[in-house]
Amino acid sequence: MYKSKAYSAASATAPLASTSISRRDPTERDVQIDILFCGICHSDYHQVRSEWKDSIPTVYPIVPGHEIVGRVTKVGSAVTKYKVGDLAAVGCMVDSDGTCAQCKAGLEQFCRNVTFTYNSPDRHLGGVTYGGYSQSIVVNERFVLRVPSALDPAGAAPLLCAGITTYSPMRHWGVTKGQKVGIIGLGGLGHMGVKFAHAFGAHVVVFTHSPNKKEEALRLGADEVVVSRNTGEMQKHAGSFDFILDTVSADHDINAYINLLRIDGNITVVGAPEKPLGVLAFSLIFGRRTLSGSNIGGIAETQEMLDFCGQHHITADVEVIPIQKVNEAYDRLIKSDVKYRFSIDMASFRSESRH
Ligand SMILES: NC(=O)c1ccc[n+]([C@@H]2O[C@H](COP(=O)([O-])OP(=O)(O)OC[C@H]3O[C@@H](n4cnc5c(N)ncnc54)[C@H](OP(=O)(O)O)[C@@H]3O)[C@@H](O)[C@H]2O)c1
Numbered sequence: 491m492y493k494s495k496a497y498s499a500a501s502a503t504a505p506l507a508s509t510s511i512s513r514r515d516p517t518e519r520d521v522q523i524d525i526l527f528c529g530i531c532h533s534d535y536h537q538v539r540s541e542w543k544d545s546i547p548t549v550y551p552i553v554p555g556h557e558i559v560g561r562v563t564k565v566g567s568a569v570t571k572y573k574v575g576d577l578a579a580v581g582c583m584v585d586s587d588g589t590c591a592q593c594k595a596g597l598e599q600f601c602r603n604v605t606f607t608y609n610s611p612d613r614h615l616g617g618v619t620y621g622g623y624s625q626s627i628v629v630n631e632r633f634v635l636r637v638p639s640a641l642d643p644a645g646a647a648p649l650l651c652a653g654i655t656t657y658s659p660m661r662h663w664g665v666t667k668g669q670k671v672g673i674i675g676l677g678g679l680g681h682m683g684v685k686f687a688h689a690f691g692a693h694v695v696v697f698t699h700s701p702n703k704k705e706e707a708l709r710l711g712a713d714e715v716v717v718s719r720n721t722g723e724m725q726k727h728a729g730s731f732d733f734i735l736d737t738v739s740a741d742h743d744i745n746a747y748i749n750l751l752r753i754d755g756n757i758t759v760v761g762a763p764e765k766p767l768g769v770l771a772f773s774l775i776f777g778r779r780t781l782s783g784s785n786i787g788g789i790a791e792t793q794e795m796l797d798f799c800g801q802h803h804i805t806a807d808v809e810v811i812p813i814q815k816v817n818e819a820y821d822r823l824i825k826s827d828v829k830y831r832f833s834i835d836m837a838s839f840r841s842e843s844r845h
């Protein structure tokens with residue numbers, strides 16, 4: 491084992507604070523990575539603040555972070571895919587059984603024995619896994635991704651969760667040229683959803699509750715922007731969408747959006763608010779519409795998404811911060827005050843070693 495600096499929260503009300511955690515020495519198939527950047531996902535916030543306690547209880551202390559890009563510093567003797575010096579990435583998962591039907595289908599995110607990057611039972615060290623708000627991480631090579639060299643590492647980090655979570659459902663539901671696609675919420679996930687839907691050739695409509703994001707949404711690739719509080723504007727789109735992606739992190743009325751779907755249209759929920767969504771049966775019944783969910787994406791599809799981003803020069807729009815500003819970033823995240831993802835520069839840990 492070796493020690494790595496990290497930021498952890500001791501309880502649902504405690505701020506994140508500097509600490510030291512243990513990482514395993516790489517075993518045969520492991521890759522050791524020095525983390526360069528880690529994105530701040532709203533799921534980090536939900537779990538640090540124990541907002542998902544009924545579905546995914548938080549074990550404290552928690553070290554969040556699952557949008558990781560770094561440099562390989564060590565590899566186990568049986569590792570074939572990576573070598574020291576490679577740029578590599580880790581997303582929301584670090585292990586799975588590799589044998590079940592889901593794993594064989596490349597859907598590791600649905601494996602009953604999946605190990606998430608943080609707040610998941612750690613099969614090597616006991617306790618729970620610790621995520622990317624740290625200097626270094628050790629991961630089985632099956633769960634390490636290759637980052638196209640053309641991509642800026644700070645902006646590439648959020649692709650590992652915000653990217654794949656929006657790419658995967660749009661691929662699954664066949665979003666393609668000429669379709670009308672809605673993206674609800676212009677945050678970390680939402681702004682990636684806009685970039686992908688635009689790249690797939692769809693007509694993209696952004697729904698935002700922040701009127702000041704209108705111009706920005708157009709710059710990011712939206713064709714139209716609707717301020718969701720404006721019911722007149724909403725009504726103009728009734729019954730017209732092929733597909734809508736709901737990325738909202740807080741309580742909201744999903745029926746207002748279901749009614750905008752055409753017959754047989756689909757709305758996929760990826761946002762995971764603390765409270766249940768109240769779905770009116772008639773919103774679905776009239777129009778044979780479907781409501782579904784989606785959880786990140788499998789490893790092969792994550793690599794496909796990264797390669798797509800390499801070809802199309804797609805990264806997240808990030809505000810790079812030192813790790814010492816993480817609590818301030820959390821306060822701003824819940825006010826939707828970031829364009830559009832915080833990316834933590836782990837070089838900032840170096841300033842702490844002098845103390
Ligand atoms: N399913 C998955 O696999 C998966 C993966 C990652 C994250 N998630 C979940 O997806 C959600 C979004 O994550 P994120 O990192 O993109 O968060 P984020 O950056 O905070 O974006 C969420 C957006 O939701 C909108 N919003 C926030 N509060 C709202 C309110 N009260 N009413 C209406 N709209 C509101 C805001 O967009 P506007 O300002 O434009 O309205 C905000 O930018 C979170 O719940 C997260 O846990 C799920």
Ligand SMILES: [Zn+2]
Pocket residue numbers: 531532533534556651652
């Ligand atoms: Zn995430």
Ligand SMILES: [Zn+2]
Pocket residue numbers: 586587588589590591592593594598601602603
């Ligand atoms: Zn499995």
